Amino acid sequence: MKIICIGRNYADHIAELHNEVPTAPVIFLKPETALLQRGQPFFIPEFSKSIHHELELVLRVCKNGRHIEEPFAHTYFDAIGLGIDFTARDLQSELRTKGLPWELAKAFDGSAPISPTFKPVADFADLANINFHLEVNGETRQTGNSGLMLHPFAKIISFVSKYISLKQGDLIFTGTPAGVAAVKMGDQLTGYLEGEKLLELAVK
Numbered sequence: 603m604k605i606i607c608i609g610r611n612y613a614d615h616i617a618e619l620h621n622e623v624p625t626a627p628v629i630f631l632k633p634e635t636a637l638l639q640r641g642q643p644f645f646i647p648e649f650s651k652s653i654h655h656e657l658e659l660v661l662r663v664c665k666n667g668r669h670i671e672e673p674f675a676h677t678y679f680d681a682i683g684l685g686i687d688f689t690a691r692d693l694q695s696e697l698r699t700k701g702l703p704w705e706l707a708k709a710f711d712g713s714a715p716i717s718p719t720f721k722p723v724a725d726f727a728d729l730a731n732i733n734f735h736l737e738v739n740g741e742t743r744q745t746g747n748s749g750l751m752l753h754p755f756a757k758i759i760s761f762v763s764k765y766i767s768l769k770q771g772d773l774i775f776t777g778t779p780a781g782v783a784a785v786k787m788g789d790q791l792t793g794y795l796e797g798e799k800l801l802e803l804a805v806k
């Protein structure tokens with residue numbers, strides 16, 4: 603399986619990092635080794651002094667496909683969960699300055715914790731109005747709604763599948779809203795999907 607991630611998909615997050623609004627989705631990948639086992643803590647790696655949390659809605663791909671047209675995109679994912687796209691921001695800035703790819707800053711071990719459970723798509727009344735938020739030590743830090751995505755789910759799936767075939771079991775991280783910040787040892791991260799606690803993670 604692979605993890606496909608969308609960057610710069612919320613205007614408020616683009617503004618906080620002073621990035622340009624992209625016309626097409628910005629895409630990068632994380633390997634399977636980025637996943638964290640259920641209940642495992644996240645250990646801050648020694649190569650970064652600034653690991654940022656990015657809470658994101660994550661789609662679970664349920665069938666193989668390529669060149670998927672937008673009207674059929676919704677049939678290619680069957681569940682939505684939460685994930686954290688951990689980012690070594692200091693390393694990413696360095697790579698961006700040099701015009702280099704982001705993998706070292708985005709794809710390292712443990713950089714993609716996901717919620718142990720995903721909610722079936724059928725449980726959502728409106729896919730364009732899904733609320734999610736992240737608490738750090740009980741304090742709300744990030745609040746998002748899928749209606750604010752620059753590129754909605756169908757667009758993402760259609761765009762990605764023109765270049766990269768989707769396979770059953772793949773995960774798609776759909777971008778983070780504003781509020782990203784560095785984590786520190788001892789932090790407790792809690793992600794909520796439509797008010798339901800879905801993801802709990804200790805930072806060590």
Ligand code: MG
Nearest residue numbers: 656687777778
């Ligand atoms: Mg992200």
